[in-house]
Amino acid sequence: xxxxxxDTFLRALMRQPTDYTPVWLMRQAGRxxxxxxxxRKQAGSFLNLCKNPSAATEVTLQPLERxxxxxxxxxxxxLTIPDAMGLGxxxxxxxxxKFERTVRDEAAVAKxxxxxxxxxxxxxxxxxxxxxxxxxxxxPLIGFSGSPWTLACYMVxxxxxxxxxxxxxxxxxxxxxxxxxxxxxxxxVAAYLxxxxxxxxxxxxxxxxxxxxxxxxxxxxxxLAYITQVVALLKRENEGRRVPVIVFTKGGGLWLEDIAACxxxxxxxxxxxxxxQARARVGAKVALQGNxxxxxxxxxxEAIRAEVGQVLASYGKGAGHVFNLGHGISQFxxxxxxxxxxxxxxxxxxxYHG
Amino acid sequence: xxxxxxDTFLRALMRQPTDYTPVWLMRQAGRxxxxxxxxRKQAGSFLNLCKNPSAATEVTLQPLERxxxxxxxxxxxxLTIPDAMGLGxxxxxxxxxKFERTVRDEAAVAKxxxxxxxxxxxxxxxxxxxxxxxxxxxxPLIGFSGSPWTLACYMVxxxxxxxxxxxxxxxxxxxxxxxxxxxxxxxxVAAYLxxxxxxxxxxxxxxxxxxxxxxxxxxxxxxLAYITQVVALLKRENEGRRVPVIVFTKGGGLWLEDIAACxxxxxxxxxxxxxxQARARVGAKVALQGNxxxxxxxxxxEAIRAEVGQVLASYGKGAGHVFNLGHGISQFxxxxxxxxxxxxxxxxxxxYHG
Numbered sequence: 001x002x003x004x005x006x007d008t009f010l011r012a013l014m015r016q017p018t019d020y021t022p023v024w025l026m027r028q029a030g031r032x033x034x035x036x037x038x039x040r041k042q043a044g045s046f047l048n049l050c051k052n053p054s055a056a057t058e059v060t061l062q063p064l065e066r067x068x069x070x071x072x073x074x075x076x077x078x079l080t081i082p083d084a085m086g087l088g089x090x091x092x093x094x095x096x097x098k099f100e101r102t103v104r105d106e107a108a109v110a111k112x113x114x115x116x117x118x119x120x121x122x123x124x125x126x127x128x129x130x131x132x133x134x135x136x137x138x139x140p141l142i143g144f145s146g147s148p149w150t151l152a153c154y155m156v157x158x159x160x161x162x163x164x165x166x167x168x169x170x171x172x173x174x175x176x177x178x179x180x181x182x183x184x185x186x187x188x189v190a191a192y193l194x195x196x197x198x199x200x201x202x203x204x205x206x207x208x209x210x211x212x213x214x215x216x217x218x219x220x221x222x223x224l225a226y227i228t229q230v231v232a233l234l235k236r237e238n239e240g241r242r243v244p245v246i247v248f249t250k251g252g253g254l255w256l257e258d259i260a261a262c263x264x265x266x267x268x269x270x271x272x273x274x275x276x277q278a279r280a281r282v283g284a285k286v287a288l289q290g291n292x293x294x295x296x297x298x299x300x301x302e303a304i305r306a307e308v309g310q311v312l313a314s315y316g317k318g319a320g321h322v323f324n325l326g327h328g329i330s331q332f333x334x335x336x337x338x339x340x341x342x343x344x345x346x347x348x349x350x351x352y353h354g
Numbered sequence: 355x356x357x358x359x360x361d362t363f364l365r366a367l368m369r370q371p372t373d374y375t376p377v378w379l380m381r382q383a384g385r386x387x388x389x390x391x392x393x394r395k396q397a398g399s400f401l402n403l404c405k406n407p408s409a410a411t412e413v414t415l416q417p418l419e420r421x422x423x424x425x426x427x428x429x430x431x432x433l434t435i436p437d438a439m440g441l442g443x444x445x446x447x448x449x450x451x452k453f454e455r456t457v458r459d460e461a462a463v464a465k466x467x468x469x470x471x472x473x474x475x476x477x478x479x480x481x482x483x484x485x486x487x488x489x490x491x492x493x494p495l496i497g498f499s500g501s502p503w504t505l506a507c508y509m510v511x512x513x514x515x516x517x518x519x520x521x522x523x524x525x526x527x528x529x530x531x532x533x534x535x536x537x538x539x540x541x542x543v544a545a546y547l548x549x550x551x552x553x554x555x556x557x558x559x560x561x562x563x564x565x566x567x568x569x570x571x572x573x574x575x576x577x578l579a580y581i582t583q584v585v586a587l588l589k590r591e592n593e594g595r596r597v598p599v600i601v602f603t604k605g606g607g608l609w610l611e612d613i614a615a616c617x618x619x620x621x622x623x624x625x626x627x628x629x630x631q632a633r634a635r636v637g638a639k640v641a642l643q644g645n646x647x648x649x650x651x652x653x654x655x656e657a658i659r660a661e662v663g664q665v666l667a668s669y670g671k672g673a674g675h676v677f678n679l680g681h682g683i684s685q686f687x688x689x690x691x692x693x694x695x696x697x698x699x700x701x702x703x704x705x706y707h708g
Contacts, residue, residue, distance in 0.1 A: 168650075172661065217628070218647070251605070274571070296526055298527075
């Protein structure tokens with residue numbers, strides 16, 4: 001394996017000293033980049049892009065050509081696992097992800113099984129290997145998966161939902177069924193992330209996009225318990241180096257202590273929590289990743305710089321902070337504003353280190 | 355004025371002893387009730403319903419005929435103020451509220467002014483008076499308004515938004531313009547709520563539906579500061595009795611201490627926070643209103659009763675709790691499930707009082 005030239009991101013996740021605060025952006029390879037849209041057009045669809053390792057490699061590297069980011073993240077979708085389970089993922093134009101088959105009753109739950117990752121998700125592990133070769137040690141590569149609960153939201157609802165009432169009603173009415181789905185999902189997510197790690201992912205992130213839609217008690221039972229199960233099953237070392245795990249529950253600020261205790265190395269936080277408070281609560285235990293409001297990127301470069309400065313100041317001096325947005329970058333973001341963010345982090349953050 | 359026969363709700367808001375925990379439901383007069391849909395059909399549209407005091411009175415009382423609720427809430431919309439400012443509120447079928455004119459630049463902001471409530475929102479104060487007469491002292495009547503920030507979200511975006519990036523970009527890029535809008539809104543909201551109080555509203559609630567979309571720092575500057583301004587301007591006594599003020603910021607659980615310090619009597623909380631924790635943090639200062647996840651009402655009566663029990667147990671013994679959902683009831687809720695909720699609160703809560 002090639003030597004890693006920039007390990008700032010991995011060091012920050014382990015709360016080791018760095019010269020500056022590393023930065024990457026959730027959904028950094030995406031529709032706000034014209035070159036991404038060109039590749040996607042060529043591929044024919046978003047799913048074709050995900051399923052073609054060469055195309056996935058190309059778009060994964062695109063943002064790195066524009067901005068000096070400190071990490072790359074596998075280009076893929078959080079819903080590859082339920083697709084591999086046979087639910088039939090598709091994207092209706094302008095409508096987000098949908099499944100041909102939902103999982104709403106005893107019979108559908110009985111049919112669910114952990115997919116054979118090598119047979120069904122080879123396109124993902126191939127992409128990971130190919131991206132690693134293309135990166136050639138430039139920056140670390142992040143692998144990822146949706147959380148068991150977040151996958152269940154889509155599997156039960158059959159797509160996105162404004163209030164998730166079908167999946168939540170199942171959790172309240174038939175907790176037995178819900179736990180069976182979640183246990184299957186947890187074992188699938190662990191196998192999937194381990195396959196990504198074996199293929200070369202140098203850190204992994206679990207996206208719990210919909211955990212924050214639950215009540216505090218339900219979050220612990222239906223989301224965090226299964227994230228904890230996943231983390232316990234992960235391979236934590238590869239190529240002679242620790243593989244850090246980041247857990248991000250959008251809207252999970254109230255539950256930080258519980259999340260930080262799940263076995264992960266870092267917790268992603270959205271912009272509703274002050275980083276200073278998050279650090280005071282869990283900073284001795286985990287690194288923190290976040291947390292600029294992505295809508296700040298709709299303001300001009302000076303306002304962006306000022307807000308980047310606020311986030312850095314809020315975390316304060318010392319190790320353990322990975323700069324990121326608090327959620328994925330919007331498709332309507334001007335790319336030069338993303339450039340202004342990365343520049344501001346790299347210019348302003350050394351004052352908080354060394 | 356008629357004597358109030360059931361003041362449990364008002365007493366709970368003042369953290370005075372009661373025999374049981376009072377209950378009402380956000381959006382209790384709404385589309386989940388067939389009788390509401392019939393009246394609305396007759397009125398021709400949602401806005402006609404809001405603007406006709408007799409029809410508004412009719413639908414306000416409908417849920418009280420079905421369930422022994424402890425409060426009535428004025429049937430109206432949070433966007434009546436910007437409509438009165440001349441922005442042209444309308445509802446596109448199945449699309450939510452929209453405005454014909456948005457407020458996005460210096461010129462549009464310069465045109466904004468506090469509307470003459472008597473001239474433009476007479477239909478609301480007439481509805482309040484008429485509902486009070488129709489209630490005849492049965493339970494107290496709640497008046498309400500959107501918060502200055504929540505109104506601004508719709509005024510700048512021109513309707514609903516998934517990420518509010520236009521209004522948030524304005525806040526970051528042109529805070530001067532944003533503060534002018536918010537100051538106008540705050541004075542308008544205060545005048546509007548005072549007019550409702552003078553017409554007979556016995557408690558008022560400020561709905562800050564979109565405050566939780568802001569960062570912690572931006573919430574304090576752009577939402578809470580103006581809620582505080584509104585609360586300071588309110589008439590707090592009428593008919594020889596205190597008029598309690600409830601402030602509800604959806605997603606505001608991380609900022610409870612700040613919200614509780616705004617001058618209000620009670621804080622509404624959504625289901626992401628444990629009531630026990632909320633009470634430990636601010637219960638000595640304010641009453642709490644909430645916080646069952648409305649999706650629990652998609653489960654059956656037994657599951658509903660169990661979850662009601664959890665919410666009551668989480669608040670624990672003693673005064674200062676108004677039972678409610680953590681957000682508006684869904685239009686797809688079976689009415690008999692709302693009945694099961696009210697029944698469970700009335701049956702299970704006496705154990706926590708006296």
